[in-house]
Amino acid sequence: MPLSSAAIASNISINLPSLPIPKIVKCRSFPINNNGNIGHQRAAAFMVSRNLSFATKSLSGDRNASVDVDVPFPSDYPELLDQARKATDLALKDNRQLMEIEFPTAGLQSVPGDGEGGIEMTGSMQLIREFCDGFINPEKATRTRIFFPEANEVTFARESTFGGTSFKLDYLTKPSFFEDFGFFEKVKMADRVKLEDELFLVAYPYFNVNEMLVVEELYKEAVENTARKLIIFNGELDRIRSGYYPSFFYPKLAKLSTTLFPKMETVYYIHNFKGRNGGTLFRCYPGPWRVLRKVGNKYICLHQQEKMPSLKEVALDILTPA
Numbered sequence: 005m006p007l008s009s010a011a012i013a014s015n016i017s018i019n020l021p022s023l024p025i026p027k028i029v030k031c032r033s034f035p036i037n038n039n040g041n042i043g044h045q046r047a048a049a050f051m052v053s054r055n056l057s058f059a060t061k062s063l064s065g066d067r068n069a070s071v072d073v074d075v076p077f078p079s080d081y082p083e084l085l086d087q088a089r090k091a092t093d094l095a096l097k098d099n100r101q102l103m104e105i106e107f108p109t110a111g112l113q114s115v116p117g118d119g120e121g122g123i124e125m126t127g128s129m130q131l132i133r134e135f136c137d138g139f140i141n142p143e144k145a146t147r148t149r150i151f152f153p154e155a156n157e158v159t160f161a162r163e164s165t166f167g168g169t170s171f172k173l174d175y176l177t178k179p180s181f182f183e184d185f186g187f188f189e190k191v192k193m194a195d196r197v198k199l200e201d202e203l204f205l206v207a208y209p210y211f212n213v214n215e216m217l218v219v220e221e222l223y224k225e226a227v228e229n230t231a232r233k234l235i236i237f238n239g240e241l242d243r244i245r246s247g248y249y250p251s252f253f254y255p256k257l258a259k260l261s262t263t264l265f266p267k268m269e270t271v272y273y274i275h276n277f278k279g280r281n282g283g284t285l286f287r288c289y290p291g292p293w294r295v296l297r298k299v300g301n302k303y304i305c306l307h308q309q310e311k312m313p314s315l316k317e318v319a320l321d322i323l324t325p326a
Contacts, residue, residue, distance in 0.1 A: 073291035077274075077284065077303055078112065085131065088272040089139045091289040096233060098290070100269040102223060103235045105135075106242075107274040113284075113298075115276045116240060125157075126165075128208045128238045133165045135237070136205070145170035147202040151222070153211045154178060172201070176209060176218040193222040201226070203233050210240040213249060213257050220264050241265070242275065246315055270312060277315075281323045287312070295322050 075091075078084035088105055095103055109127035110119030119127070132150070140148055149172040152158050158173045166173055174196050197204075204222065209215035219236065227234045243249065244260055251258035271289040276282070283297040283306065295307040295318055307322045 075288040075291055077286055077296060080112070081131065082134075084112070084274075085135050085138065087288050088135060091271040092139065092235065095269055095271045095289050100271070101227060101233055102264075102268045103233070104239065104241060104268055104270040105235060105237050105272045106239065106270070107272065108276060109238065112274070113276055115278055125208050125211075129161060129165045132205065132207055132237055133169075136171060140171075140203070142170070144202065146172065147200050148172065149174050149197070149201050149204050151176050151196075151204060151206045151209075151219075153207070153209055153215050157207075172198075176206070176215050176222075177212070191218065193218065194225045197222075197226040201232065203235070205235045205237055206239065208238045208240070209236065210243065213254055216241075216244065216260060217256055220260060223264065223267075236268075242315055273312075275315065275318075277319055277323055281319075281325070283318070283323045285313070285315070285318050297323070 075087055078087055084107060088107075092103060092105070108114040108116070108118070109124050109131060129152075136145075136148070136150070150161075150166075151174050152161060153175070154177045155175045158175045161173055176191060178191055204227065206219050206222070209219050216239065219234075219239075223234055226232060244257055245265070247258070249257050269289065270287060273285065273287040273293075275285045277284070283295055284303075285293065285295055287293045292308040292310055293312055294305050295313075296303045297306055313322070
């Protein structure tokens, strides 16, 4: 579904208001009817549910502020993509060069693992296409390079979701003869990038551990100290942040938490926690990080802070009662 276009960069400067962010605040609630879900198969039509209904009021109370930092939790995926595009545009205007967008694709209240891996990737591919269609001007499409995890995924994208587009489709790794044993052929990023490239978008680089290492190489060789920008889209970077990959076995991957991630701005983020003390960690740039919980038919804000909390902090210190 084509969406309204917006430039990927702008010379317009926005003066953001100074935001005193207390550690714990009371927040307004959002009425909610039911879950938003996506239903699709690998090569089938992509369906988006639009049954959610939200209402919210501003936390800041500053009606003269140039940027609304109190963004409500999205009611459906079209609204989510609109929020993500606006957040990314603001980050670009603030000269952010490395950005992360992360949200569940099996439903707005789903968690990683709720959907089958291949289906989740296909969902991300469709959402990336819709994000790009509404974010990148047509004349910028040929200067936008979208990296998929490996070469076979590029072929699938060209034959399905990205068929007929002007975006440059590329890959991070190339399967080798020993693919069944987890070996992939290394792709030198300097050879993949073209001089006219302005924006890189990396699609779900989590299928194997080498993909994020290639993303780091892409940033160092083609983005850092240039005017180019890089967006990591649904990379499941929390696996690395949380120590899911033991540093003893994956030292290079674990090192990203102290080398690459500090340079990155998470511009849009949703992570759900299930169970008796469930909730949602939500952020839309340039707003604060907020922890939300559904109580009855409403979402309430339990906590907000300026810096990203760890998932362990959210689960044990914020969502779990003392």
